[in-house]
Amino acid sequence: MTARGRRMLIGSASVLLVAVAAVAAILTLMASPPPSPAVQGSADSSSSALGTSTVSPSPSPTPAASQPSQAVPSTTSSRTATPAGSGAVRVSTLARVDVVTTFAGWNGLSHAVEVGGYAAVVEPVGACTLRLSHGAKVVTLQHTASPDATTVACGGFSIPRSQLSAGHWTAVLGYRSPTSTGESATVSLTVP
Numbered sequence: 381m382t383a384r385g386r387r388m389l390i391g392s393a394s395v396l397l398v399a400v401a402a403v404a405a406i407l408t409l410m411a412s413p414p415p416s417p418a419v420q421g422s423a424d425s426s427s428s429a430l431g432t433s434t435v436s437p438s439p440s441p442t443p444a445a446s447q448p449s450q451a452v453p454s455t456t457s458s459r460t461a462t463p464a465g466s467g468a469v470r471v472s473t474l475a476r477v478d479v480v481t482t483f484a485g486w487n488g489l490s491h492a493v494e495v496g497g498y499a500a501v502v503e504p505v506g507a508c509t510l511r512l513s514h515g516a517k518v519v520t521l522q523h524t525a526s527p528d529a530t531t532v533a534c535g536g537f538s539i540p541r542s543q544l545s546a547g548h549w550t551a552v553l554g555y556r557s558p559t560s561t562g563e564s565a566t567v568s569l570t571v572p
Contacts, residue, residue, distance in 0.1 A: 496535030508534030
């Protein structure tokens with residue numbers, strides 16, 4: 381092999397070694413966790429040399445209520461999960477939506493009360509509920525809502541005469557989804 385060929389081979393090998401070292405450095409940086417922010421307390425100097433820190437709690441000179449709370453990163457948590465059914469009260473965060481009854485009345489051809497309306501929201505999942513009341517008698521029906529371009533349709537409720545008694549009834553249309561809830565105003569209707 382000539383001197384020129386050896387120099388080219390050594391140069392190529394050097395470039396290859398630099399590229400491998402750069403890739404290894406990048407992979408090492410990607411695999412290591414990001415540096416954590418400063419933590420209150422003192423760190424053990426022997427573990428700091430190894431790239432880890434041990435936090436010693438600092439005594440509080442004043443009551444906790446008079447100090448603003450500060451987030452302190454931790455690898456362990458002192459909180460325990462609340463088991464299901466433990467009596468914890470869950471606060472509803474459902475958005476209130478308007479529900480409008482567009483028709484409600486007796487249909488002499490089908491011999492049924494028919495009710496429909498919409499919820500003023502556009503969502504892919506939801507359910508409509510119709511509650512008919514006459515004195516102590518209550519009839520409740522539910523079906524899946526149908527989203528359209530600007531609302532969620534709650535039409536298609538049909539209650540046959542065999543389930544109803546004659547007289548004045550009130551109807552309330554409701555809507556509920558994982559994110560929204562609402563109820564219409566009460567509407568009166570007469571069953572012959």
